[in-house]
Amino acid sequence: MTVVEDRRSRRTRGALRDALVSLVLERGYAAVTVEDIVAAADVGRATFYTHFKDKEALYDHVVSSVLLDLKERLAEVLAPEDAGFTGEPVAEVFRHATEQPDAYRMILRGEGDGRGLRAFEDAWSTTAHEIFTARVKAHAVRPRVDLQVLARAWVGEQVAVLLWWLDAPEPRPATDQVVETLVELSRRGRFWATGFDPGAR
Amino acid sequence: MTVVEDRRSRRTRGALRDALVSLVLERGYAAVTVEDIVAAADVGRATFYTHFKDKEALYDHVVSSVLLDLKERLAEVLAPEDAGFTGEPVAEVFRHATEQPDAYRMILRGEGDGRGLRAFEDAWSTTAHEIFTARVKAHAVRPRVDLQVLARAWVGEQVAVLLWWLDAPEPRPATDQVVETLVELSRRGRFWATGFDPGAR
C-alpha cells in the first residue's frame, strides 16, 4: 500500500513537474513530448504513466497545485472583515507568483490550450467579484456597471500586468511599485464603477 | 500560372478556414486533426497540403487576415488629429468582432498555443501606447505610471471584456453599453494615470 507515500514517488513527481514547466517555457506546450519530459526528469518512460495518465494530467497537476496554494493564501488575506478593495490581495498574488515564477509564466501565457489561464482567471475573478459585492453592500451604494464585467476587466488587467512583470528583464521593476499602480488604477476606475469612492472629498 | 486566381482555390481556402474555426471552437485546437478539417470542408486530404503547409499555417492564415482587417479599420478611426482617448477605437474593435465572432472567439480564447491572442494583444497594445503617448504629449503632462504597463493593463481589460461579451448568451448585452463602460473606466483610471483628466474640475 501507499501507506508511507514513498519519498521516491514524491521526488519523481516533482522532477516530472519541473521538467514539464521548464520544457514548456522553452519550446511551448505542443512541442514537448512525453519522451522529452522523462528524459529531462531522468526517469523511464514507463514510469511516467504510472504517475500520470497523460501529458495533460501532469499539466493539470501543476496548475491545480499552484492554484490551491494561491487560493489558501488569498483566503487568509481576505479573512479580516473589511479587507476588500485594499491592495493586499493584489500584492499577495504578485508575491506568490515570484515564488514559482516559471509555473506562473507557463500558466499565464496560456500554454496547454489555456486551461490553466482560464482556471486562474476564474478563481481570481470570483474573488474579485466577491470583493466588489461586499464593498458595494457595506457602503449601501448602487454599482454603475455589472459587477461581473467589472471583475472580468479587473482580472484581465491584473493578468496582463503580472505577465508583463514576470517577463520583464532583470532586475524587475519593484513589486511594490507595480502593485501600487494597480491599486491606484482601481481607486480611480473601479471605485467609481462601484459607486463607492473612498478617496472622494 | 495563377494569373486568374481561380475561384475554386478561393472557395477551397475559405472552406478550410471556416472548418478550422468551427472545429476548434467545438473541440479545442489540439483535438482537431487535418483529417477532421478536410472532412468538414468536404475536401480531399491531399488538397489541404497544396494550400497550407500545416494546420498551424492555416491557423496563422486565419489570424493574420482578421488582424490585417482590424488594423486597417483602426488606422482609419485614429486618422483624425486628436482622435486618441475617445471611445472610437474600442467601439471599432467591438464592431469588428461581431462581424466574425467565431474567429474572434478562437483567437481571444488563446486557442492554437496563444499565438493569435499574443498577436492581437501586441497590435492593440501598440495602438493603445501610441494613443496614450500622443495624448500625454499633446497636453504636456507627466504620466504617473509607465505607459507601457498602462497599455498592457488596458488591453488586458479590453480582451477580458470582449471575450466575456462574445461568450455571453444571446441576446448579448448591448454593444454600446459595454463600450461605454470601458470608456468610462478609462476616464477614471487611465486619464488619471496619464496625468490628464478631461473630467477634472
Added chain:
DNA sequence: CGAGATCATAGACAGTGTGTCCAGAAACAG
C-alpha cells in the same frame, strides 16, 4: 467544341509520438 492549364483526389508511404503491457531490476521498511 476541344486543347491546355490548373486544381482536386485517392491511396500508399515512412516517420513520429502515444498509451499499454510485461518481466525483471532496484530501492526501501521493518
Added chain:
DNA sequence: CTGTTTCTGGACACACTGTCTATGATCTCG
C-alpha cells in the same frame, strides 16, 4: 534478509502527419 513498492527497457498496436504519384475533374480561351 524478506516482502513490498517503485522504476525500468523493450515490444506492441494505433493514430496522425507530411509527402508523393498517377489519375480524374473543372475551368479558360481560342
